[in-house]
Amino acid sequence: MNRKKQYFYLALLWLIVMLPNLLLILIGEDSVVASGLKKIVFFILCGVLISLPLSFLKPKYFGWLTIVLFPFIVFELSMIYFYKAPSSEESINLLFLTNYHEASELLKGNLQIVLYTIIFLFIIVWLSTKLKKEFKLFKKQKIAIGILSIVIIGILYIRNVNAASKLHDNWSETMGLANFSLNVQFGKVFPLDIAMKINSVSNGLKKRKAYKQNIKNFKFGAVKNDTLKEPEIYVLVIGETARKHNFSIYNYSRKTTPYLDTIKNVIPYTNVSSAANLTSISIPFILTRATPNNLEAKFNEPAVINAFKEAGFKTYWITNQSIGVGSVFGFYSSLADVYKNTAISLDAATYDDAIFPVLDSILQDTSNSKKFIVIHTIGSHFRYNYRYPETFNQFKPALTRGLSLESTTSLSNKQALVNSYDNSILYTDYVLKSFIEQLKSKRSNAFLYYISDHGENLYDDDKNKLLHGFVTPTKYEFEIPLIIWTSDKYNKNYTQKVADLKRNQHLKISSINTFNTLLDMANISYPLEIKQQSFADSTFNKNQHRYLYNTNGKVIKLD
Known part of the structure; x- marks a missing residue:
């Protein structure tokens, strides 16, 4: 041999x-x-x-x-x-x-x-x-391969722990982030x-099958309370890692939302809190009737999509994020009649304009005049500088793509971090404007409801926190943008709803109000609805107590 x-x-x-x-x-x-x-x-x-x-x-x-x-x-x-x-x-x-x-x-x-x-x-x-x-x-060769592998993986893990420790002072959070980073690298x-x-x-797939079995016989009993001559197109846009503090429509010093600042029929809600500061936890509070104090509906009821289906709407889900089959996104998106994914990778430069042609094709669909569309954007997902094309690199110096994770998240890079984040918000403004223009072109009875899943820390104070998901969250993690646009025909058909939407613009709102508000805006009712949880209604509970379900499974009272 x-x-x-x-x-x-x-x-x-x-x-x-x-x-x-x-x-x-x-x-x-x-x-x-x-x-x-x-x-x-x-x-x-x-x-x-x-x-x-x-x-x-x-x-x-x-x-x-x-x-x-x-x-x-x-x-x-x-x-x-x-x-x-x-x-x-x-x-x-x-x-x-x-x-x-x-x-x-x-x-x-x-x-x-x-x-x-x-x-x-x-x-x-x-x-x-x-x-x-x-x-x-040879035995020595095998031992050398084994030792080298352990050493390399060990060095990488120690590096991850070191990088995570600079972002978290809590040991469990540090190790959680280090383990997550290693999992991503592998x-x-x-x-x-x-x-x-x-x-x-x-x-x-096993989890999704169990979820489908759980909700198989569930019915909201949702019905549409009117019949309009015009087509109805209602869009829920779920933003990613967008905090209200960096939107000029909320009086941020930089002009980050030039389009939303000027578009007619736009209502920005000024006092909105997310019910969680991590995507996987926050999404059920937007799409289902679950609340931080009552998690039952999270996986025992369908999402709002099914209520729209019961009321005669064709439902669509467009995502620009890679989703886990067994994640909440995998569960809820599987309920839609049509599912489209434009995502590549969270760690690659992916832009939300990939959604434009997909949305256009859906708007051309004539199989049903009533449409409910969920759009899940990649928004301002970390790495912020990967979320916008070069033409939106307006605030400089911004992060470069070659920086290591440690360099990217370094406090010394704070200005570049903020600039990159602001560029991502500037691009989000353009994306939302484009969605609105696409809806306008159909001259239909339409609304667009934009809400972010949670916010983000950007080394805002002496706590020197970055990113999100802290056990003790800052206001930057849960104070989020919620912006609604309504078409002229919607304003004409639902004058009272628009008046109530405007009247409640500055009241305390939580992301858990989304479920009931979406249905109310579409003039859909169901037997167990709670009108006081819809800020499109005159009876909206302006004194509601808001809560946050933190990453340790504890409920924190926000008000």
């Missing part, structure tokens, strides 16, 4: 498994490879993780493993080639949902690629057969990312 040849065959197989990572390094726009240093660190991490099985597997078995991984290698290469980012949990889910007809149609249209793929598979199989069963790595490395996503999809 020629050991040199055996090492050569093994090295080629290692390189083949490494191909998706190398392609990401070469053409990726993901933050994990945003600079030369990051590319080197990512290469080392990928290298040790792919080599790790050789510390306990025979090279022959590594060859067989490569054959098993072949379809995923091709899939991941395709994702990175087309989207410049690793595959998402949702794309993995779609891979398994693709049926024979769809697959055969795709293959027929790409015969040349099919031929290359077959040749690629032949090479892998051939290399695997060339590895001899008796070929083993979730970029092929083939570990595929295994993690398949496991997540599997668990998510």
Whole structure:
């Protein structure tokens, strides 16, 4: 047995498994490879993780493993080639949902690629057969691979803990962020990312099935109280990490919302609080009847989408964020009649204008004159400088894409952080203006209801807090924008509702008021509705107590 040849065959197989990572390094726009240093660190991490099985597997078995991984290698290469980012949990889910007809149609249209793929598979199989069963790595080599892997992963984890400790003074929050960061980093490395996503999809589908079973027989008994001549188009826009303090429509010193400041029929609500300071917790309080003091409806009732469906509306969900199959977004979006995803990756430069053509196609849909549309934007999701194109880089100096997470979040970079965040709000203003223009063009009975999931800290005071999700939240985490636009025809048809919406503009409002207000604005009622929770009604409870459900599961009274 020629050991040199055996090492050569093994090295080629290692390189083949490494191909998706190398392609990401070469053409990726993901933050994990945003600079030369990051590319080197990512290469080392990928290298040790792919080599790790050789510390306990025979090279022959590594060859067989490569054959098993072949379809995923091709899939991941395709994702990175087309989207410049690793595959998402949702794309993995779609891979398994693709049926024979769809697959055969795709293959027929790409015969040349099919031929290359077959040749690629032949090479892998051939290399695997060339590895001899008796070929083993020396014990010292195995130990070296194992120790090197542990050291590299250990250094990365210590670095994560160090970076997280600068953002949190609470140990559990620090470790939570460090563990989350490591999970995200591993979730970029092929083939570990595929295994993690398949496991997540599997668990998510079970959770979604249980959720669907839970709500199967639930009915709100929602009915539309009138019949209008004009088409009805009602849009809920869920913003991301937008705090009211950086909107000029709320008197921020910078002109960050020039369009919303001047658009006719826009009502900004000045005293609005989110019921949670973390997305996964806050969304149920917007879309369902759940409250911080009563979580029952969170997964035991459908979202507001179903109430609109009962009232005769066709429902749509458009998202520009990658969602977990078993997340609250996965649950609630699965209720819509039509689901569209424009997302690429949270860690890649993705802009909300990707939603424009999808919304336009939905507005052209003539199958139903009554539409309820949920739009989930990527908004000001961290990294802020990844959320707007260069034309909106108005406030400078802004963050650059090559900065490490530690440099990006450094207090010394506060001004660039704020500038980048303000640019993202400036872009959100443009996106909302564009949605409104699209709705205006239909000359229908329409409204747009925009609310953010939660706010954000930007080193605002001597507490030096950044980001969100703190056990003890600041006002910047829960004071959010809520902005409503109504069309001229809506104003004519629902004069009293518009008057009440304006009258309640400065009262205390919580994100939990969204469910009842949306239905009330659409003139939909249901037997157990609470009119006092709708700020589109004259009986709105102006003295309501507002609460926040924090990340430790405790309820905090805000008023």
